[in-house]
Amino acid sequence: MKPQRLAKGDTIGIMAPASPADPDQLQRAVPFFEQMGLRVKFGPTTCLAYGYLAGTDAERLTAFHHMITDDDIKAIIFARGGYGTPRIADRIDYHLIRKYPKILWGYSDITYLHTAIRQQTGLTTFHGPMPVSDIVKKNFDPLSANMFRQLFDPVRLHYTEAISPLDVIVPGEAAGELVGGNLSLLVSTLGTPYEIEMNGKMLLLEEIGEEPYRVDGMLNQLKQAGKLQTAAGIIIGDFAEADPLEGKPSLSLDQVLHDYLADLTCPVMAGFKIGHCFPHFAVPLGSKAVLTTKDKALTVEPGVM
Structure with missing residues (x-):
């Protein structure tokens, strides 16, 4: 199930289902959407601080449901x-x-919603840069900004080494439904009704602020749960701020990735600028993706209709 594409003049809703947004930063992001011909409507709890949350669970849930049912809102960012x-x-x-x-x-934390919503409804959702986390940053780049254009036109996305160097961990070619996102959030779904389904899927992994030993532990959990072995292909996005503490003995991130992924039978390729990084290549989760290590390319079908 794909959502309807956007058109100029449409209204988008911006809300925070996790942590609160800074109101000044939020306002600075509005012109970005207005320049695309969009109107912006904020959820009532977007900047509401309840500890580390944007309001209570009930308040955030109500705000989300209201945006879902509001006919004037064509997209939720x-x-x-x-x-x-x-x-x-x-x-x-x-x-x-x-x-x-x-x-x-x-x-990022939205990974949990992506996974739950796709598996409960079949709806294609989008893994892409956000207003406060990315758009207002000084180094928000043209490629990242241009990724929003896929919401207006059902275009096929192509990722090659023209964007970033890619490292082949396991050679091959595979196709399947693109799933995944933030590694720690995917691991947190295990044992819940929203446990990530990877069988025959193209799995995207990205992370931020986790040392190699922490990545090791999370990949080990996915492996011990029998998840990694069932994927059709694995796409390694950006692992930001993944260096071990200075002076602390550690494997490198590359060593950890190879330890867990190099003996898989599916193709695995790393180096994609997808995640907490710039440029940030946005992709529709739930769409068909094709990964080929021979050409060092990833192709993803459109996410809107």
């Missing part, structure tokens, strides 16, 4: 990640999302 989306996953009315399918866009 999540303001930022942080922490909090797993807390509301079991209370979301997935019937409403099936009834009012619309564009949902974000990443």
Whole structure:
């Protein structure tokens, strides 16, 4: 199930299902969307601080449901990640999302929502840069900005080494539904009703602020749960701020990735600028993706209709 594409003059909703957004930063992001011909409507709890959350679980859930059912809102762009989306996953009315399918866009902590919503409804959602986390940053670049154009036109996306160097860990070619996102959030779905389904899927992994030993532990959990072995292909995005503490004995991140992925039978390629990075290549989760290590390329089918 793909959401309807955007058109100039449409209204988008910006809300925070996890941590609160800074109001000044949020306002600075508005012109970016206005220049695309869009109107912006904020959720009532977007900047509401309740500890590390943008309001209570009930308040954030109500704001999300209101945006889903608001006919004037054609897309929901999540303001930022942080922490909090797993807390509301079991209370979301997935019937409403099936009834009012619309564009949902974000990443990081939003990974949990992407996974739960796709598996409960079949809706394609978008892993891409967010207003407070990315758009207002000084180094937000043209390629990252241009990724929003896929919401207006159902274009096929192509990622090659023209964007960044790519490292082949396991050679081969594979195709399947693109799933995944932030590694720690995917691991947190294990044992829940929203446990990530990887069988025959193209798995995207990215992360931030985790030392190699932490990445090691999370990949080990996915392996011990029998998940990595069932994927059709694995796409390694950006692992930002992954260096070990200075003076602390450690494997490198590359060593950890090779330890867990190099003996898989599916193709695995690393180096994609997808995640907490610039440029940030946005992709539709739930769309068909083709990974070929011979050509060092990733192709993803459109996410809107």
